[in-house]
Amino acid sequence: MTIASQQREENACFRHFIDAGDHYIGTIKAGQTIRIVDVEGNEAADTLFFNANDPSERYSAVDTVREQGKVYLSTGSELRSNLNNVMLTITADTCGRHDTLGGACASESNTVRYDLEKRHMHSCRDNWMLAIANHPEYGITKRDIAHNINFFMNVPVTANGELYFDDGISGPGKYVEMIAEMDVVVLISNCPQLNNPCSGFNPTPLEVLVWD
Numbered sequence: 586m587t588i589a590s591q592q593r594e595e596n597a598c599f600r601h602f603i604d605a606g607d608h609y610i611g612t613i614k615a616g617q618t619i620r621i622v623d624v625e626g627n628e629a630a631d632t633l634f635f636n637a638n639d640p641s642e643r644y645s646a647v648d649t650v651r652e653q654g655k656v657y658l659s660t661g662s663e664l665r666s667n668l669n670n671v672m673l674t675i676t677a678d679t680c681g682r683h684d685t686l687g688g689a690c691a692s693e694s695n696t697v698r699y700d701l702e703k704r705h706m707h708s709c710r711d712n713w714m715l716a717i718a719n720h721p722e723y724g725i726t727k728r729d730i731a732h733n734i735n736f737f738m739n740v741p742v743t744a745n746g747e748l749y750f751d752d753g754i755s756g757p758g759k760y761v762e763m764i765a766e767m768d769v770v771v772l773i774s775n776c777p778q779l780n781n782p783c784s785g786f787n788p789t790p791l792e793v794l795v796w797d
């Protein structure tokens with residue numbers, strides 16, 4: 586459901602642009618609100634959440650989809666962990682729906698889906714690995730990387746249960762906003778994918794804002 590936020594940009598305690606193809610890792614305290622903005626439109630924000638006090642507890646698409654009984658995420662969705670705790674709740678959304686089934690791009694999937702020569706292309710999994718390698722202080726290891734949310738990405742589920750990557754339903758300035766229900770580490774890959782329409786074949790910046 587599309588609902589605009591009451592938060593004012595000038596009151597944000599943190600603002601950060603994630604360049605095209607780049608990544609971001611940071612902590613959001615319980616009670617803070619985080620907004621992710623699709624600055625130029627048609628981008629995909631491949632996002633993982635971890636319990637900041639115990640990164641073995643992390644976002645779970647399985648628990649989230651089962652508990653809400655819907656496959657897409659939007660306003661009101663409770664983002665649940667592998668321990669079935671609510672990590673964040675989506676409080677505003679001007680895009681309308683977000684994918685949590687399609688997974689993130691990786692060297693392996695690029696090779697299988699597109700071509701052997703795509704093996705060395707920059708991917709979301711590479712971004713996540715670089716972020717956790719550069720920031721060991723968060724205590725996140727390779728084994729903690731699991732299924733993710735693709736904010737703004739359009740992955741329709743067909744009548745016979747298939748998924749496909751479709752052209753975006755997002756647009757310039759659309760955003761999704763969540764309140765943290767526990768202290769969380771957020772890890773975002775601004776998808777650098779060039780082989781399917783999830784980034785419009787033209788990766789662009791994202792912006793992160795946080796309010797106390």
Ligand SMILES: [Zn+2]
Pocket residue numbers: 631689690708709710776777778
């Ligand atoms: Zn990607």
